[in-house]
Amino acid sequence: ILNVEQSPQSLHVQEGDSTNFTCSFPSSNFYALHWYRWETAKSPEALFVMTLNGDEKKKGRISATLNTKEGYSYLYIKGSQPEDSATYLCALGGGSNYKLTFGKGTLLTVNP
């Protein structure tokens, strides 16, 4: 079983703060790294899928970077808003069997 670690486990920030979280994974046999946002009472939704070392992806105020050689990805949120409050999951894509191995997530709470 692959080990995907996310930190911090939880985070409280004030509206307008920028924040970031980390996803660490084994750097060998890398295929893809996924980020999902999971809001309370909703289904997890895909944010980004990254496959190449050095990849940077952006969606509005949220962006992500990938370093496959050292085995980490950062998710950044600029100017956090209360609607950004959610659990952010990262998952490692597993080659030909299309399995995802998830981390435990980072729970973000943005206070107004």
Place this chain on the structure above:
Amino acid sequence: DGGITQSPKYLFRKEGQNVTLSCEQNLNHDAMYWYRQDPGQGLRLIYYSQIVNDFQKGDIAEGYSVSREKKESFPLTVTSAQKNPTAFYLCASGSVWETSDEQYFGPGTRLTVT
């Protein structure tokens, strides 16, 4: 609308009874997945299927069974052999064409066994 449906949203069962959770998708995806979530844990893969009439065990398959008779449907049975069945269950589907393809999730079923 395209999507994944899971029913029911909440399910209550007595210990010792088998229970089947429904998952249906109309996204024309070949692959379907079942995950379990427990407090403080990440999503853990129970079973997955990449094609009709075929499925593989995930990381925590003991006490569960599945079938994949139709592309659209991937029901999960929680048997009495599952020692800790109370959990939140998520179904997902995805393409098998690219390993970078995202998975699409249903709304989940919360199962409580007493």
